[in-house]
Amino acid sequence: MTAMVKAEGVHKSFGQVEVLKGIDLEVATGEVFCLIGPSGSGKSTFLRCINHLEKINAGRLYVDGDLVGYRQKGDKLYELKDAEVALKRRDIGMVFQRFNLFPHKTALENVMEAPVQVRGVSKAAARERAGQLLERVGLSDKAGNYPSQLSGGQQQRVAIARALAMDPKLMLFDEPTSALDPELVGEVLDVMRQLAEEGMTMIVVTHEMGFAREVGDSLVFMDGGVVVEAGDPREVLTSPRHERTQSFLSKVL
Amino acid sequence: MSADITKKDPEATPPGPAPTRAAPIKAVPVRHYGRYVSALIALAALGSVVYAFSQGDINWGFIPDYFFNDRILSGVRETLILTVLSMVIGVVGGVLLAVMRLSKNPVVSSIAWFYIWFFRGTPVLVQLFVWFNLGFVFEYMNLGPFYKDEWSDFMTPFLTALLGLGLNEAAYMAEICRAGLLSVDEGQTEAAHALGMSQGKTLRRIVLPQAMRVIVPPTGNEVINMLKTTSLVAAVQYYELFKHAQDIGMTSGATVEALFLAATWYLILTSILSVGQYYIERYYARGSLRQLPQTPWQKVRAHLTSLSSRSEVTR
Numbered sequence: 292m293t294a295m296v297k298a299e300g301v302h303k304s305f306g307q308v309e310v311l312k313g314i315d316l317e318v319a320t321g322e323v324f325c326l327i328g329p330s331g332s333g334k335s336t337f338l339r340c341i342n343h344l345e346k347i348n349a350g351r352l353y354v355d356g357d358l359v360g361y362r363q364k365g366d367k368l369y370e371l372k373d374a375e376v377a378l379k380r381r382d383i384g385m386v387f388q389r390f391n392l393f394p395h396k397t398a399l400e401n402v403m404e405a406p407v408q409v410r411g412v413s414k415a416a417a418r419e420r421a422g423q424l425l426e427r428v429g430l431s432d433k434a435g436n437y438p439s440q441l442s443g444g445q446q447q448r449v450a451i452a453r454a455l456a457m458d459p460k461l462m463l464f465d466e467p468t469s470a471l472d473p474e475l476v477g478e479v480l481d482v483m484r485q486l487a488e489e490g491m492t493m494i495v496v497t498h499e500m501g502f503a504r505e506v507g508d509s510l511v512f513m514d515g516g517v518v519v520e521a522g523d524p525r526e527v528l529t530s531p532r533h534e535r536t537q538s539f540l541s542k543v544l
Numbered sequence: 545m546s547a548d549i550t551k552k553d554p555e556a557t558p559p560g561p562a563p564t565r566a567a568p569i570k571a572v573p574v575r576h577y578g579r580y581v582s583a584l585i586a587l588a589a590l591g592s593v594v595y596a597f598s599q600g601d602i603n604w605g606f607i608p609d610y611f612f613n614d615r616i617l618s619g620v621r622e623t624l625i626l627t628v629l630s631m632v633i634g635v636v637g638g639v640l641l642a643v644m645r646l647s648k649n650p651v652v653s654s655i656a657w658f659y660i661w662f663f664r665g666t667p668v669l670v671q672l673f674v675w676f677n678l679g680f681v682f683e684y685m686n687l688g689p690f691y692k693d694e695w696s697d698f699m700t701p702f703l704t705a706l707l708g709l710g711l712n713e714a715a716y717m718a719e720i721c722r723a724g725l726l727s728v729d730e731g732q733t734e735a736a737h738a739l740g741m742s743q744g745k746t747l748r749r750i751v752l753p754q755a756m757r758v759i760v761p762p763t764g765n766e767v768i769n770m771l772k773t774t775s776l777v778a779a780v781q782y783y784e785l786f787k788h789a790q791d792i793g794m795t796s797g798a799t800v801e802a803l804f805l806a807a808t809w810y811l812i813l814t815s816i817l818s819v820g821q822y823y824i825e826r827y828y829a830r831g832s833l834r835q836l837p838q839t840p841w842q843k844v845r846a847h848l849t850s851l852s853s854r855s856e857v858t859r
Contacts, residue, residue: 342738374742377737377740378740380740383738384738393732393735393736393754395754405739405740405741408741408749409745
């Protein structure tokens with residue numbers, strides 16, 4: 292299998308604070324890659340670096356073989372223009388902890404927006420596709436509702452449909468269930484599970500250890516801006532080798 | 545997987561004692577004697593003002609006689625035209641300045657800052673006189689091959705009024721728009737960028753429509769303010785409602801009556817604008833409220849239907 296995402300010594304600082312202190316990892320195409328760790332460990336920041344919402348300070352980050360945010364010519368790196376960055380982002384779907392649906396648009400319009408505005412798909416075609424996607428996440432009856440009229444779980448499922456509308460080759464999930472009531476978590480995880488079964492490459496920052504164990508193909512435990520432990524989720528979660536992993540898991544499991 | 549939880553029959557009564565209907569409280573309400581006194585004082589003050597005006601030597605008949613006078617009506621038209629055009633300049637300029645002010649380019653953002661500083665820091669009336677009197681320093685308006693004319697022919701009272709009001713308004717609108725743009729959650733920009741939308745599309749399609757909810761109410765106030773501020777351009781010889789009323793008052797000897805007439809027209813126009821503002825605010829509230837507030841007409845209808853159903857019950 293080829294690597295969808297490859298990180299080599301990725302560093303990221305916000306002012307004086309170094310959040311990522313050299314991340315090396317590889318995400319294979321078609322795999323579900325789970326990132327776990329305490330808050331402030333840098334896992335969300337790393338996720339945001341992958342679609343260049345954050346600029347990395349050192350190291351190299353590749354998506355599907357292409358450098359993220361830069362172009363290399365010989366020894367020199369050239370920063371990509373905004374338009375070029377936007378072009379790359381089309382193929383990477385992202386789902387946020389706080390949903391970030393567009394509140395002035397209905398569920399259907401939320402899903403249609405990017406295909407029409409970015410890919411130039413006709414409105415009729417986009418509407419049909421959006422309808423199918425909403426059906427896939429079990430929300431065809433909510434197409435005409437505004438986000439404020441939907442529950443958290445429903446909003447997050449619309450957000451997933453919105454990301455899928457761009458036919459991404461990679462999906463990034465930034466704690467997709469952390470802002471949800473416990474009884475709504477299941478419906479979002481079900482949609483993600485279905486997506487995983489269809490072979491989507493997914494990087495999931497999560498606190499849902501059950502999901503990681505069941506659906507995950509690989510798992511990385513991060514703490515203090517470094518990868519502490521990596522491996523098969525079932526192995527890492529049941530018999531962690533590292534002391535820091537053990538103490539973290541004993542608190543969350 | 546989670547265990548299959550058997551759903552309870554909704555018909556089944558919950559355990560515990562049956563709820564009893566609580567008896568409504570009957571108590572003697574607190575009497576607010578202070579309120580009676582203050583209401584009386586206020587009414588007395590109002591009454592004395594009305595009485596004073598009724599005793600004054602005012603020809604009340606003047607107002608209905610001249611209400612639809614041709615010159616007054618053309619004044620109303622000019623006032624409205626000036627209001628609309630100045631606001632167009634103000635809003636377009638304001639959005640532009642707000643975007644410039646939030647730009648990452650330091651030169652562009654400082655220029656916007658300077659413009660706002662200058663136009664907000666000087667009185668409109670002074671700005672109007674400056675535009676009016678620029679003829680003393682410029683002999684010609686020269687736009688190279690496109691246009692050349694003597695300054696006094698170029699800078700008509702209308703253009704003076706329009707530039708004076710519009711450019712000043714742009715400075716205020718810029719601050720309103722900036723506040724609106726900043727009020728939109730950063731997550732919205734991120735979500736749009738993550739979908740591959742460009743900077744411009746994100747601004748136009750995602751951020752601006754949401755900023756409108758914050759921008760529209762103060763802009764409505766600005767329109768109403770602008771309508772009234774247009775009366776200042778009487779000072780630079782532009783004939784709008786106030787100037788016409790003043791002239792009629794002078795020639796007919798009914799100075800105060802003519803001013804009352806103008807005030808009445810301003811009141812009518814601002815009232816109409818307030819109604820329009822209500823509906824525009826309602827439009828931009830969609831998506832942010834679960835249920836849109838009822839329009840006054842819907843409220844009236846709801847009351848009527850509830851009244852008729854109530855009378856049916858009593859019968």
